[in-house]
Amino acid sequence: MTLFAPDRDPLQVTRRQFVRTASIGLAGSSLATMLAARQAPAQIKGSNLRILTWSHFIPAYDTWFDKFAGEWGEKNGVKVRVDHIPHLEIPARMAAEFAAGAGHDILFNGSTILTRIYFKTLADLTDTYDQIGKKYGGWIQAARSPVEVEGRIYGIPVYYILLPMLWRKDLFEEAGVKPPDTWEAARVAARTLKAKGHPTGIQLSHCNDANLNWRSLLFSFGGSETDASGDHPTIDTKEMREALKFGKALFDECMTPEVFSWDDASDNRYLASGIASWIHDAISAYRTTESTNPAVFKNTYIGLEPAGPGGKRVSVSAPNAFMVWKFSKNQAAAKEFLVHLMDNDKQGMIESTGYNMPFLNDTAKKPMPVIGSDAKLQVLQDFPKIVAFFGYPGPYTTQIQEVANLFVLPDMFTRVARGQGIDETIKWGLGEYQRIFAKHKKA
Amino acid sequence: MSSTFQAGDPETGVRVAVPLAALPRSGAWFRSQSARRLGFGYALLAPAALYVTLLVAVPFLFSLYLAVSDATVGEQMAGFIGLENFKAALEMDSFWVALRNSVVFFVGAAVLKSLLGTSLAFLLLQEFRGKKLVRALVVIPFTLPVAISVLGWKWMYDSQFSVFNWVLSRLGLIGTYGTDAWPVWLGDPRLALVACILVNVWRTFPFSAIVLLAGFTSVPNEVLDAAKVDGCSFLQRFHNIVVPMIFPILMVGFLFDTVFTLSDLSVVYILTQGGPGNATQILPVLAYQIGIQAGNLGRGAAIALFLVPLLAPAMFVFLRNLKRREY
Numbered sequence: 001m002t003l004f005a006p007d008r009d010p011l012q013v014t015r016r017q018f019v020r021t022a023s024i025g026l027a028g029s030s031l032a033t034m035l036a037a038r039q040a041p042a043q044i045k046g047s048n049l050r051i052l053t054w055s056h057f058i059p060a061y062d063t064w065f066d067k068f069a070g071e072w073g074e075k076n077g078v079k080v081r082v083d084h085i086p087h088l089e090i091p092a093r094m095a096a097e098f099a100a101g102a103g104h105d106i107l108f109n110g111s112t113i114l115t116r117i118y119f120k121t122l123a124d125l126t127d128t129y130d131q132i133g134k135k136y137g138g139w140i141q142a143a144r145s146p147v148e149v150e151g152r153i154y155g156i157p158v159y160y161i162l163l164p165m166l167w168r169k170d171l172f173e174e175a176g177v178k179p180p181d182t183w184e185a186a187r188v189a190a191r192t193l194k195a196k197g198h199p200t201g202i203q204l205s206h207c208n209d210a211n212l213n214w215r216s217l218l219f220s221f222g223g224s225e226t227d228a229s230g231d232h233p234t235i236d237t238k239e240m241r242e243a244l245k246f247g248k249a250l251f252d253e254c255m256t257p258e259v260f261s262w263d264d265a266s267d268n269r270y271l272a273s274g275i276a277s278w279i280h281d282a283i284s285a286y287r288t289t290e291s292t293n294p295a296v297f298k299n300t301y302i303g304l305e306p307a308g309p310g311g312k313r314v315s316v317s318a319p320n321a322f323m324v325w326k327f328s329k330n331q332a333a334a335k336e337f338l339v340h341l342m343d344n345d346k347q348g349m350i351e352s353t354g355y356n357m358p359f360l361n362d363t364a365k366k367p368m369p370v371i372g373s374d375a376k377l378q379v380l381q382d383f384p385k386i387v388a389f390f391g392y393p394g395p396y397t398t399q400i401q402e403v404a405n406l407f408v409l410p411d412m413f414t415r416v417a418r419g420q421g422i423d424e425t426i427k428w429g430l431g432e433y434q435r436i437f438a439k440h441k442k443a
Numbered sequence: 444m445s446s447t448f449q450a451g452d453p454e455t456g457v458r459v460a461v462p463l464a465a466l467p468r469s470g471a472w473f474r475s476q477s478a479r480r481l482g483f484g485y486a487l488l489a490p491a492a493l494y495v496t497l498l499v500a501v502p503f504l505f506s507l508y509l510a511v512s513d514a515t516v517g518e519q520m521a522g523f524i525g526l527e528n529f530k531a532a533l534e535m536d537s538f539w540v541a542l543r544n545s546v547v548f549f550v551g552a553a554v555l556k557s558l559l560g561t562s563l564a565f566l567l568l569q570e571f572r573g574k575k576l577v578r579a580l581v582v583i584p585f586t587l588p589v590a591i592s593v594l595g596w597k598w599m600y601d602s603q604f605s606v607f608n609w610v611l612s613r614l615g616l617i618g619t620y621g622t623d624a625w626p627v628w629l630g631d632p633r634l635a636l637v638a639c640i641l642v643n644v645w646r647t648f649p650f651s652a653i654v655l656l657a658g659f660t661s662v663p664n665e666v667l668d669a670a671k672v673d674g675c676s677f678l679q680r681f682h683n684i685v686v687p688m689i690f691p692i693l694m695v696g697f698l699f700d701t702v703f704t705l706s707d708l709s710v711v712y713i714l715t716q717g718g719p720g721n722a723t724q725i726l727p728v729l730a731y732q733i734g735i736q737a738g739n740l741g742r743g744a745a746i747a748l749f750l751v752p753l754l755a756p757a758m759f760v761f762l763r764n765l766k767r768r769e770y
Contacts, residue, residue, distance in 0.1 A: 091736045095516040117517035117738035197621070205630070206718030256621065258602035260719040261630030269603060398515075402737035406537065407718065414720040428536065439531055439742065 044333040045077035051337075053108035053322075054087040057284045057355065064351035072340050078333050087111060094118065097325070105328040106337065109146075109155065110320040111208050112405070113389075116398045119149040123324040128335045129153040132342045137361035142387045146319040146396045155321035156338045159348065159356035162317050162383050163212050165303030166271060166286050167278035168296070171198050180278055183217060183246065183306045190254030193277035200254045200278050201270055203262040203410070204417055210262075210410035211390070212316045213280050216305060218243040218409070219314035219392050225409070230394030233433035235412075236426050242309065244416045244425060251417040260414065272296060278303075283377065284355060304379050305386055313386045317357070319396075357383065399440045408432045509744035516738040528745035538746065541717075541724040545705060545753065548640055548725055552704045553697075555644045560651025567656050585649045593713040596642045600628035600714070629715055632722035639723050642710045647703055654696035658689030694761045701757050705750055726750055 051069060056062045066082050073080030085093060087110045094114060097103030098121060109115070115122070129147070133139045139157070147155035165180050167189075172179060175193055180186035190200035202217075203210035215225070223239035226232060251259070258266070268285035270276040272292045279285060289297040305315040322341075324334040341348070345363045349356050354370035354377055363369070364384045371377040391400035403409065412429040416422060472478055510528055514521035532538045567578055584592060599606050608625060611617045618624025628638045662685055670680045686693070708727040711717060717724035717732070726749055734743015 091516075091738075095735055095738075095740075098516060112736060114517070114738060117515055119517070121517060121519075204719060206716035257623075257627050257630050259630070261600070261602045261627050261635070261715075263597075266602065269601075273603060275603075398738065402733065402739065405732045405737040407716070411718075411720050414718075418720070432536070435531070435534060440739070 044330070044336055047330045047333045048079045048081070049073065049106070049330050049333045049337060050104040051080065051082045051106040051108075052090070052093065052104040053082060053084055053106075054090065054110050054320075055084045056352070057282070058287075058352050061348070061352040061356070064348075068341075068344065068347075069337070072337060076333075076336070078330075078337075080337075101327050103325070105324060105330045105334045107323045107325065108320065109323060111318045113146045113319060113321065113396055113401065115147050115154050115321070115323065116149050116396070117401070118323070119152075119154045121326050122154040123326050123328065123331050123334070124152050124154065125156055125324060125335065125338070126153040128338060129156060132156065132339060132360070136342070136345070136363065137365075139359050140361060140364055140384045140387065142317075142319075142384075142389060143359040145389050145391070147321050147323075148395065155323040156342065157319060157321045157359040158341065158345075159352070159358060160317040160319045160387060160389075161282050161355065162315060162357050162380060162387070163209065163216065163281050164283065164315070164380060164383070165278055165280055165306060166283070166300055167303055168198070168276070168299050169301045170299035171196075171277050179301075180303050180306050183220060183308055186278060186306050187246070187250055187254060190250070190277050194254050198275060198277040199256055200250075200276055201256070201259045201262065201267055202250070202280055203264075203267065204251065204259045204414040205262050205410070206407045207263045208318065208404075209264045209267065209281065211404050211407060212318060214247065214410050214413045215316040215390065215392070216280065216314060217247065217308075219316060219388060220305065220308035220312050221246065222308060222310050222312055224393055225400065225403075226391050226394035226397075228393050230391055230397045230400070231437070233430065233437055235409075235433060236430050240426060241422055244413065244422050247413045248416045248422075271300065282355065283380070287353060287355070300376075302376050302379055304382055314388050314392065315383055315386050316389065316392065317383075317387050319389050320356075354380070357387075397440075399437045402436050402440065403433060406432070406436075408436075506744045506748060509740050510748050512741050514740040514744075516735065516740055521741065524741070528742045529748075531742055532746050532749065537717075537721050537724055537729060538726075538749075540721045541726045541729045541746075542749065544636060544723060545725045545727075545750070547636065548643070548707075548711075549701070549704050549753070551637075551640045552643050552647075553700065555640070556648045556651045556700060556704075559644065559648040560655055563648065563652035564655035564659055567652065568659055582649045582653060584646050587646075589646065589709040590713065592646060593642060593710055596638075596645075597629075597714055600638055602627045602630060630719055632719060635715055635719065635723045639711050639714055642714065643704060643707055646710070647700065650703075651696060651700060654692060654699075655689075658692035658696075659685065661692070662688050691765055694765045698758065698761050701754065701761075705754055 069080045069082050143157045167180050177189040177192050178185045202213045221239050221243040223243050224234045267279040267281045271279050271285050272289045274296050305313040307313050346369045349369045358364045366381050368381050371380045389396050390404050412425050415425045512521035513524045629635050711728050715723045717728050730743045730747040734740050
């Protein structure tokens with residue numbers, strides 16, 4: 001059987017071809033019209049959309065998000081349900097939904113990014129990603145790393161959470177020390193201020209901030225975690241040695257042993273208590289002092305990521321993305337909702353009081369919502385160029401996710417801070433990295 | 444082939460040959476009273492057997508299957524890789540630390556729970572005003588949701604705001620905040636594991652106490668009174684009368700407690716996530732971090748299965764002792 005009769009004129013159009021071409025044209029033009037009108041297609045009407053997301057650190061954002069999702073559902077005839085759970089529970093929930101082949105349609109991933117583990121059962125969102133990017137001037141450079149697998153996109157990056165320098169200008173001025181624009185300046189300031197009862201602290205414990213903060217320091221020192229392919233760990237380097245040496249000095253001179261017990265919120269409390277000279281944390285730490293300790297709030301300033309010895313600045317942030325299960329029967333509605341969410345990217349940033357940093361270039365243009373009009377926060381607008389995620393300069397791979405889950409990098413800094421030799425520590429760390437890399441099937 | 448059936452009298456031991464034709468035919472046997480009683484017995488057992496099969500045997504066999512496969516949380520298919528996951532676990536430094544900590548955690552918690560549980564049970568045996576209220580209050584730690592109660596402890600252990608430290612400091616027993624004499628409960632590797640054990644003990648020793656209390660109240664007062672008249676001291680009565688009489692209850696209590704303690708994930712996970720620097724890492728937390736969070740189900744299952752060699756001997760000893768006491 002052949003598809004075409006051999007004696008047919010190639011320019012001749014059959015009835016079937018005509019119908020097919022006309023249908024495609026009609027569907028395309030309808031989609032374009034609907035997108036232009038920001039109206040959802042009729043086929044999503046009557047469907048149910050279940051969204052699993054985290055409990056945001058800014059509760060007002062959750063209130064807005066739930067209302068926003070509900071209103072979108074009402075407008076488009078979609079029954080929307082939003083479930084919030086603590087972000088640490090998301091991996092277990094995701095595993096359970098995968099095993100059951102049922103659950104939510106849209107899933108949130110924050111801090112622990114599981115795109116590469118689940119990509120075979122996640123809906124391919126490349127078209128949606130491209131469509132959104134095209135509309136809003138493209139995505140910032142770091143956006144693809146957490147959601148891209150083998151050239152396809154399996155998640156829509158919605159925002160990332162920055163950890164800038166939060167420093168006490170009053171204490172710095174009183175002690176006559178320079179602002180913490182470089183890691184060395186930060187060290188000198190904290191050393192001076194520790195003697196006056198104002199040490200600093202970075203978590204040397206098992207928590208996500210430890211993973212983020214020590215990576216920022218390492219990468220700003222010119223170090224890296226993997227090569228550009230993400231296949232090979234690159235932690236046995238001169239830069240890693242320098243970073244570890246600096247980390248040890250920072251602990252000895254500027255911190256107290258409290259940092260060994262800290263969780264993600266301990267440094268917030270440290271700042272709010274008025275003791276910390278500076279911390280390297282999300283701006284929620286600064287925001288909360290507005291009500292808990294107004295004097296600290298007034299004197300706390302936000303700094304750009306401190307530069308390493310070579311002037312390099314890399315800010316390791318926590319990415320947040322939404323994914324859609326392939327088994328979801330409501331993929332069309334899910335994609336429509338995600339497009340609508342990103343259409344309101346600026347509003348989301350406003351509702352989060354500037355906590356959510358934008359992945360879209362147009363939203364990231366100066367002046368950004370909220371932070372662009374706040375003198376202290378304006379510096380955050382310079383971060384999109386220096387943002388990186390775990391695995392830098394390579395992609396955010398499954399291997400790196402396990403390295404982060406087991407806190408291997410912060411443990412290296414912890415070992416050195418506790419007195420273990422740098423060579424011995426690197427040998428241990430490299431062994432852990434290599435073991436994890438060797439055992440994982442590359443996604 | 445013989446056409447007779449050896450039957451006998453169980454009391455006299457005399458065995459006689461009975462012609463097979465004299466026995467009821469197989470169809471008739473199923474209708475006999477013995478068969479019906481047997482069937483009824485199995486029917487009564489069936490729910491328990493089904494429960495054990497579905498909720499214990501199937502998950503256990505499934506975890507065995509996972510442990511010898513390269514299963515990940517994101518793939519439906521998994522290949523057989525033999526003992527690779529076990530080998531990989533044994534090569535991990537953190538596995539050996541977790542194994543050691545699990546044993547220390549179990550032994551430390553068991554000793555403390557035995558002491559506190561026994562003491563509390565004896566206290567609750569005494570007659571005093573408000574006894575019912577006290578009995579209700581002591582089980583609160585056991586009944587509270589673990590996440591809430593452990594978060595409370597996390598605050599009490601906080602490096603800056605620890606209520607223990609502030610009280611001890613005001614009493615002059617430790618230094619002031621910011622000095623080396625200010626304990627960092629969850630930051631000092633030695634203190635951190637002790638802190639985790641204490642929370643586990645606080646949560647579950649009321650269970651030990653309730654089990655023991657149930658045992659103590661089952662000992663007839665006449666026996667104890669007779670021993671008192673004979674001049675037995677408190678310890679003699681406890682050792683020679685109470686313990687032997689409540690031994691089966693004690694064993695069941697130990698059995699549950701061993702499982703609860705060795706498989707306790709929540710306390711360590713919420714307090715320290717295994718830190719600082721793996722100082723509080725235990726097998727269930729490591730298995731969760733690798734199996735669920737990092738998505739490597741096979742290796743996570745293999746690590747969790749290392750709990751079996753720890754639990755199995757204890758279970759064997761407990762159950763064998765129980766069985767011996769039955770006869």
